Amino acid sequence: MPNFWRELSKPIFALAPMEDVTDTSFREVVAGLSDPQYLQVLFTEFTSVDGMNHPKGKIKVAERLFVSESEKSLLKQKNIRLVAQIWGNKPELFHKIAREITDEYEFDGIDINMGCPVKNVVKNGCCSALIDQPTLAKEIIFAAKEATHLPVSVKTRTGIRSHDTEVWIAHVLETKPAAIILHGRTQKQQSDGLADWEEIAKGARMRDQINPDTQFLGNGDVFSVSQGEELITRYGLDGVMIGRGIFHDPWFFNPLPLTPSKSGKLAQLLLHTKLYEQNWGGKKNFNQLKRFYKIYTNDFPGAALLRAELMESKTYEEVYQVVNAFKKELPLPEGNGNS
Numbered sequence: 001m002p003n004f005w006r007e008l009s010k011p012i013f014a015l016a017p018m019e020d021v022t023d024t025s026f027r028e029v030v031a032g033l034s035d036p037q038y039l040q041v042l043f044t045e046f047t048s049v050d051g052m053n054h055p056k057g058k059i060k061v062a063e064r065l066f067v068s069e070s071e072k073s074l075l076k077q078k079n080i081r082l083v084a085q086i087w088g089n090k091p092e093l094f095h096k097i098a099r100e101i102t103d104e105y106e107f108d109g110i111d112i113n114m115g116c117p118v119k120n121v122v123k124n125g126c127c128s129a130l131i132d133q134p135t136l137a138k139e140i141i142f143a144a145k146e147a148t149h150l151p152v153s154v155k156t157r158t159g160i161r162s163h164d165t166e167v168w169i170a171h172v173l174e175t176k177p178a179a180i181i182l183h184g185r186t187q188k189q190q191s192d193g194l195a196d197w198e199e200i201a202k203g204a205r206m207r208d209q210i211n212p213d214t215q216f217l218g219n220g221d222v223f224s225v226s227q228g229e230e231l232i233t234r235y236g237l238d239g240v241m242i243g244r245g246i247f248h249d250p251w252f253f254n255p256l257p258l259t260p261s262k263s264g265k266l267a268q269l270l271l272h273t274k275l276y277e278q279n280w281g282g283k284k285n286f287n288q289l290k291r292f293y294k295i296y297t298n299d300f301p302g303a304a305l306l307r308a309e310l311m312e313s314k315t316y317e318e319v320y321q322v323v324n325a326f327k328k329e330l331p332l333p334e335g336n337g338n339s
């Protein structure tokens with residue numbers, strides 16, 4: 001059985017699954033900027049197994065699993081793995097959809113979301129609500145594992161109302177998942193406060209005792225590669241997963257001695273827009289792209305003004321025009337996007 005998690009060089013760095021963020025376009029931008037030593041695993045946005053099973057809803061939901069040809073070839077070239085993340089609460093649907101993902105797509109792994117704290121999903125007993133339902137949670141993991149030869153991982157939190165890390169992680173480990181990614185917050189905390197890395201370390205120690213073959217990654221508030229490396233060493237982990245850190249620095253996984261140039265940032269902004277247009281055209285809301293413009297327009301003269309203009313844009317064409325006009329007004333030094 002292929003289990004890429006075991007083949008990865010340590011320490012492992014992964015980009016977190018993020019809804020409306022980690023689509024094929026953004027993953028391709030990040031992969032293009034990253035040193036594969038520091039970015040080994042990417043995840044899709046979370047994808048509902050009920051949605052995938054719905055005769056009409058499926059087309060829309062399956063967009064979350066779309067991988068463009070250009071992303072595929074880039075990931076292959078850089079040897080970066082791609083994992084499909086799924087969620088729900090019915091073991092039989094996990095079985096069905098895990099099989100479908102295995103047979104009809106080309107992912108390297110399947111991840112089960114047992115961490116999302118959003119009201120709409122937890123009120124239906126899905127995602128982090130499964131922490132309170134360990135028997136069902138285990139049935140779900142076993143069902144997915146039975147349906148696929150791909151490695152199955154679990155991304156979760158430390159508890160519901162308070163940390164219950166050791167008890168909960170011991171349950172998950174009974175299913176021998178290929179990897180566990182533990183976000184050091186409870187469901188109740190949502191994104192508040194700080195992730196508790198002592199709790200993450202407790203989870204890693206359970207792994208050492210119960211199933212040393214499971215790779216163990218910590219998640220929460222990592223904002224640089226060096227911070228990630230330090231946490232991995234200090235808490236006995238195999239790796240870390242980075243979420244919001246990528247908004248602070250799209251070059252996150254390529255620690256450079258120099259900060260990226262203006263031309264490098266604008267080239268990435270244009271590339272991201274082009275890829276988004278090619279992949280989605282009118283299918284997805286154009287305005288979703290605007291949240292990304294902040295990450296490419298900072299720390300150079302005129303950045304705030306450019307950002308404000310981009311926020312007003314209504315079409316892809318307007319974005320190209322605004323950025324190209326800005327480039328003409330403020331001649332930029334040549335750059336290759338990485339300098």
Ligand SMILES: Cc1cc2nc3c(=O)[nH]c(=O)nc-3n(C[C@H](O)[C@H](O)[C@H](O)COP(=O)(O)O)c2cc1C
Nearest residue numbers: 016017018019045046113183220221222242243244
């Ligand atoms: C915009 C956004 C969307 C997210 N969507 C998902 C998701 O689809 N699946 C998931 O498991 N976690 C999701 N998360 C949680 C992140 O994967 C991660 O666990 C969390 O942001 C903590 O990591 P960080 O401190 O590095 O950001 C999302 C987070 C953000 C900010």
